[in-house]
Amino acid sequence: xxxxxxxxxSFDDQPILQSLDLTVNDGxxxxxxxxxxxxxxxxxxxIAGLETLDSGDLSLDGVSIRDLPVYRRDxxxxxxxxxxxxxxxxxxxxxxxxxxxxxxxTLQTQRLTEVLALVGLSGFERRSVTELSGGERQRVAxxxxxxxxxxxxxxxxxxxxxxxxxxxxxxxxxxxxIKAAGITAIAVTHDQQEAFTIADRIGVIHHGQIxxxxxxxxxxxxxxxxxxxQFLGLHNLIPVLEAQDGIATTPIGSFVIERPAQALLLxxxxxxxxxxxxxxxxxxxxxxxxxxxxxxxEHQSGxxxxxxxxxxxxxxxxxxxxxxxxxxxxx
Amino acid sequence: xxxxxxxxxxxxxLFWAVFFxxxxxxxxxxxxxxxxxxxxxxxxxxxxxSYYLETLGFTVGQAALSTLITLGLALPSxxxxxxxxxxxxxxxxxxxxxxxxxxxxxxxTAWSALIGDQGVINTALITIFGLASPPxxxxxxxxxxxxxxxxxxxxxxxxLISGFWANQSPHLEDAAQVLGAHGWRLWWEIRLPLLWxxxxxxxxxxxxxxxxxxxxxxxxxxxxxxxxxxxxFNQARNLFNLPxxxxxxxxxxxxxxxxxxxxxxxxxxxxxxxxxxAQLTRSPKTWTERTMIALTIGLxxxxxxxxxxxxxxxxxxxxxxxxxxxxxxxxGSVLFVTPLEAIGNSxxxxxxxxxxxxxxxxxxxxLIQRRGILDALFMLPLATSAVTLGxxxxxxxxxxxxxxPVVHTLVALPLVIRSILPAxxxxxxxxxxAAQVLGAxxxQVWRAVDLPLLRRGLxxxxxxxxxxxxxxxxxxxxxxxxxxxxxxxxxxRLLGQPGATNYGQALAMSVILMIICAxxxxxxxxxxxxx
Numbered sequence: 001x002x003x004x005x006x007x008x009x010s011f012d013d014q015p016i017l018q019s020l021d022l023t024v025n026d027g028x029x030x031x032x033x034x035x036x037x038x039x040x041x042x043x044x045x046x047i048a049g050l051e052t053l054d055s056g057d058l059s060l061d062g063v064s065i066r067d068l069p070v071y072r073r074d075x076x077x078x079x080x081x082x083x084x085x086x087x088x089x090x091x092x093x094x095x096x097x098x099x100x101x102x103x104x105x106t107l108q109t110q111r112l113t114e115v116l117a118l119v120g121l122s123g124f125e126r127r128s129v130t131e132l133s134g135g136e137r138q139r140v141a142x143x144x145x146x147x148x149x150x151x152x153x154x155x156x157x158x159x160x161x162x163x164x165x166x167x168x169x170x171x172x173x174x175x176x177x178i179k180a181a182g183i184t185a186i187a188v189t190h191d192q193q194e195a196f197t198i199a200d201r202i203g204v205i206h207h208g209q210i211x212x213x214x215x216x217x218x219x220x221x222x223x224x225x226x227x228x229x230q231f232l233g234l235h236n237l238i239p240v241l242e243a244q245d246g247i248a249t250t251p252i253g254s255f256v257i258e259r260p261a262q263a264l265l266l267x268x269x270x271x272x273x274x275x276x277x278x279x280x281x282x283x284x285x286x287x288x289x290x291x292x293x294x295x296x297x298e299h300q301s302g303x304x305x306x307x308x309x310x311x312x313x314x315x316x317x318x319x320x321x322x323x324x325x326x327x328x329x330x331x
Numbered sequence: 332x333x334x335x336x337x338x339x340x341x342x343x344x345l346f347w348a349v350f351f352x353x354x355x356x357x358x359x360x361x362x363x364x365x366x367x368x369x370x371x372x373x374x375x376x377x378x379x380x381s382y383y384l385e386t387l388g389f390t391v392g393q394a395a396l397s398t399l400i401t402l403g404l405a406l407p408s409x410x411x412x413x414x415x416x417x418x419x420x421x422x423x424x425x426x427x428x429x430x431x432x433x434x435x436x437x438x439x440t441a442w443s444a445l446i447g448d449q450g451v452i453n454t455a456l457i458t459i460f461g462l463a464s465p466p467x468x469x470x471x472x473x474x475x476x477x478x479x480x481x482x483x484x485x486x487x488x489x490x491l492i493s494g495f496w497a498n499q500s501p502h503l504e505d506a507a508q509v510l511g512a513h514g515w516r517l518w519w520e521i522r523l524p525l526l527w528x529x530x531x532x533x534x535x536x537x538x539x540x541x542x543x544x545x546x547x548x549x550x551x552x553x554x555x556x557x558x559x560x561x562x563x564f565n566q567a568r569n570l571f572n573l574p575x576x577x578x579x580x581x582x583x584x585x586x587x588x589x590x591x592x593x594x595x596x597x598x599x600x601x602x603x604x605x606x607x608x609a610q611l612t613r614s615p616k617t618w619t620e621r622t623m624i625a626l627t628i629g630l631x632x633x634x635x636x637x638x639x640x641x642x643x644x645x646x647x648x649x650x651x652x653x654x655x656x657x658x659x660x661x662x663g664s665v666l667f668v669t670p671l672e673a674i675g676n677s678x679x680x681x682x683x684x685x686x687x688x689x690x691x692x693x694x695x696x697x698l699i700q701r702r703g704i705l706d707a708l709f710m711l712p713l714a715t716s717a718v719t720l721g722x723x724x725x726x727x728x729x730x731x732x733x734x735x736p737v738v739h740t741l742v743a744l745p746l747v748i749r750s751i752l753p754a755x756x757x758x759x760x761x762x763x764x765a766a767q768v769l770g771a772x773x774x775q776v777w778r779a780v781d782l783p784l785l786r787r788g789l790x791x792x793x794x795x796x797x798x799x800x801x802x803x804x805x806x807x808x809x810x811x812x813x814x815x816x817x818x819x820x821x822x823x824r825l826l827g828q829p830g831a832t833n834y835g836q837a838l839a840m841s842v843i844l845m846i847i848c849a850x851x852x853x854x855x856x857x858x859x860x861x862x
Contacts, residue, residue, distance in 0.1 A: 070764075070767045071768070071769075071770050071772050074770065075768055076769075077765065079765055083759060085765075097770050100770040100771045100779075144765075145768075145769075148769065148770060154768075
C-alpha cells in the first residue's frame with residue numbers, strides 16, 4: 001500500500017502540490033486525471049523519487065521511502081516519450097533494470113522471454129528500438145518497466161504519444177497486461193477516456209490537491225465539484241442563487257439538495273422529455289451525432305441546457321423536460 | 332557525492348582561471364600598470380610610432396584582401412555546388428575542407444614546395460630551360476601569403492555559404508524569374524540579398540582567421556612582412572621588449588574580441604527558415620554550365636591539392652633519403668635534438684592534450700548545458716590568438732615544459748566542447764531518469780546511457796584535440812625549450828637554415844605531419860558526418 005501524507009512541493013515559490021494526500025491499495029490501478037499544469041506529472045515524479053518534497057511523507061507498506069534515492073525504490077516508470085535507450089536493442093532495453101541489479105544471466109534470459117510474451121513482442125529481442133512503430137515502442141517501454149518486477153508501476157501519459165486509432169485498443173491491452181502482472185500502478189493523464197478505460201479509481205487533481213477520488217462510474221455520475229463536472233465535459237451546470245433548509249433556488253426552479261452547493265449539475269444522461277411535467281424550454285439547436293441527436297434548448301431565464309434524443313425536434317418548438325438526477329456541486 | 336560533483340564542476344572553471352584569465356591578466360598589467368601604477372605612455376608610444384601604424388595597416392590590409400579574394404572565389408563555387416549535380420561532388424566538398432585541420436607550417440611548406448624558389452615548378456622550369464635563377468620569384472611576397480590564406484579559408488566560406496543557400500526555398504528564385512528578373516538582376520536583387528547573412532558571417536570568420544595569421548606570415552613572408560601577431564613574437568622573443576609586446580597583445584586581444592562580437596552578431600542574424608526546403612540540384616545543360624563546373628573542380632584541385640601533392644613529390648626528390656636521415660642531426664648547432672625525437676615530443680604532448688581536453692571538454696560541456704551563460708566564457712580562448720596566449724604564459728609560467736600541452740588544451744577546448752555539446756543536448760531528456768528508475772546509480776547511468784550516446788562526439792573531440800596539438804605553432808614557438816621542440820617548430824627551424832639537407836628534412840617532416848592530420852581529418856569526417 002502506497003501512502004502519501006501532506007505532500008508539498010513548490011517551484012520558484014509557485015506551489016504545485018499542496019498538502020496532498022493519496023492512498024493506493026495493492027494491485028490497484030489509480031489514474032490521476034488533471035489539466036496540464038495541475039501538478040499531476042510533478043506528483044508522479046515525486047512518487048518515483050525524481051523530484052524532492054518540500055514537506056510531507058510518502059511510505060510504501062508502512063515504511064517511509066521519502067529519503068530513498070530513485071534508483072533504490074524498485075519502481076517502474078513509463079515515460080510519455082517512452083525514453084527507450086536508442087543505443088540498445090529491445091532485449092537490452094528490457095533487461096536494463098535487471099542488469100543494474102546484477103541479476104544472473106539465466107534469470108535475465110528467462111525474464112526476458114516472460115515479459116516479451118506478456119506484452120506480445122516475442123521474437124523482437126534483437127530488433128533496434130529505433131525501427132519500431134509507436135505501439136511497439138510503448139510495449140517495449142512497458143516490458144522494460146515490468147521486467148525487474150517493480151513494487152509500483154508509474155505511467156506518465158501512457159497513451160500520450162500515440163495516434164487516436166491506436167489508443168483505444170492499446171488502453172485496454174495495457175490494463176490487461178498490468179492486471180496480468182498483478183502490479184500496483186499509478187498513471188497520470190489529461191485524457192478522461194484513457195483514465196476511464198485503465199483505472200480502478202480515478203483521482204482528479206486541481207490546485208495541487210486531489211479534489212475527488214472515486215471509481216470511474218462514480219466520478220462520472222456524481223462529480224463533487226464544478227471544476228470536475230466541467231473537466232469531464234458535463235453540460236447543464238446551473239448556478240445556485242440561494243440555498244436554505246435543503247432547498248436550492250436556481251434560475252430554472254427550486255431543487256431539493258442533500259448537501260450545500262454552489263451549483264447544480266442536471267446530469268445530461270438523466271434529462272427526459274415529459275409532456276405533462278417539468279420546465280418549459282425552446283429548442284434552439286439540434287444536430288445529428290450518429291447514434292443520437294444532440295439538443296440545445298433555452299429556458300426563459302436565458303440558461304441553455306443540452307441533452308440527447310433518439311429523434312430530431314424542429315427548431316423553435318417548446319418542450320417540457322424533467323431531471324432524474326440533480327447533483328449538488330461544491331465550488 | 333554532492334561535494335565530488337561540485338568539485339568536478341569547478342575543475343573547468345579553475346583551469347580557465349589559471350591558464351587563460353591569469354596569463355591574460357599578466358599581459359594587461361604589464362601593458363597598463365608596468366610599475367603597479369597606471370601608465371599609458373606605452374600605448375601612447377605605440378599609437379604614435381609609424382612602425383606600429385604600418386604593422387596595423389598591413390594586418391588589416393592583408394586580412395581584407397584575403398577575405399575579398401576568398402569570397403570572390405567561394406561565392407561562384409557555392410553556386411555550382413548548390414545548383415548542379417555532378418560526379419564526385421560530395422567527395423570534393425568533403426576533401427576541400429582538409430585544409431581546416433592542416434597545420435600552418437605544413438601549408439606554408441607545401442606552397443613553398445610548389446612555387447617557392449626551390450619548389451617543384453621552379454626547379455622543373457630551370458632544368459627544362461636551363462635558367463640561371465627561378466622564373467617565379469614569389470617567395471617572401473604578399474602574393475604567396477594571400478594564396479596560402481585563400482587555401483585555408485576557401486572551403487570554410489564555401490561550406491558556410493552553400494550550406495545556407497541549399498536550405499533556401501527554390502521558389503524564391505522561381506518567383507523572381509516569373510516576375511521578370513534574370514541574369515545579373517537575379518544575382519543583385521535576389522541571390523546576394525538572400526545570401527547576405529551567410530556572406531557576412533563567412534567574411535567575418537575569414538577576416539578573423541587571417542587577422543591573426545602567424546605561421547603563414549613568418550614562414551612565407553620572411554622578415555619584410557609583420558602582422559600584429561608576428562610583431563608580438565618579434566618584440567617578445569627577439570628584442571625582449573616585453574612592455575611593447577604586451578601593449579601590442581592588448582591591441583590584438585581588443586580587436587579580436589570586437590571582431591568576435593561582430594561575428595556572433597552576424598551569426599545570430601542568420602535566420603532560421605521555418606519552411607525549410609532544399610534547393611533542387613540538376614545536371615548541367617549548357618556548355619557554360621559545364622565550364623563553370625569544370626572551373627570549380629579545377630580551382631579546388633589546384634588550390635587544395637596541388638601544393639599538397641607538390642610537397643610529397645618534392646620531399647621524395649632523392650628518394651627516401653630525407654626521411655631516412657630524420658634520426659640524424661646533420662648540424663649539431665641548428666637543432667639540439669634529431670627530428671625523430673621531435674616527433675616523439677609532439678606525440679607525447681598530443682596524447683596529454685587529448686586526455687586533458689577530452690576530460691575538461693566533457694566536464695565543461697555538462698557545465699555549459701546547465702548554465703548556458705558560461706558558453707561565452709569558454710569560447711573566449713578561440714578569440715585569443717595563440718601567440719597572445721603563448722606570450723601570457725611566457726610572462727607567468729616561463730620555462731615550464733608542461734605548459735605546452737596545457738596551452739594546446741586551451742586552444743583545442745572550444746573545438747572539443749563544440750563536438751560534445753550537440754550530442755549532449757540531443758540526449759533525450761528522460762533517458763537518464765528512466766535508467767535511474769530502473770535502478771541505475773548515477774555512475775551506472777553515466778556509464779550505460781550517457782557515455783555510449785556521447786561516444787561519437789567524444790571521438791571527434793579527441794581527434795580535434797590531437798590534431799590541434801600536433802600542428803599548433805604560435806604558442807609552442809613561445810614556450811618550447813630548445814631541447815624539446817615539436818614537429819612544427821623543427822620544420823620552422825629547418826626552413827630557416829640554408830642547405831638542401833635541412834630543406835629536405837623540413838619537407839619530410841611536413842609530409843609526416845600532413846599524413847597524421849589527414850588521418851585525423853578522415854576520422855572526424857567519418858565519425859561526425861557533418862561538422
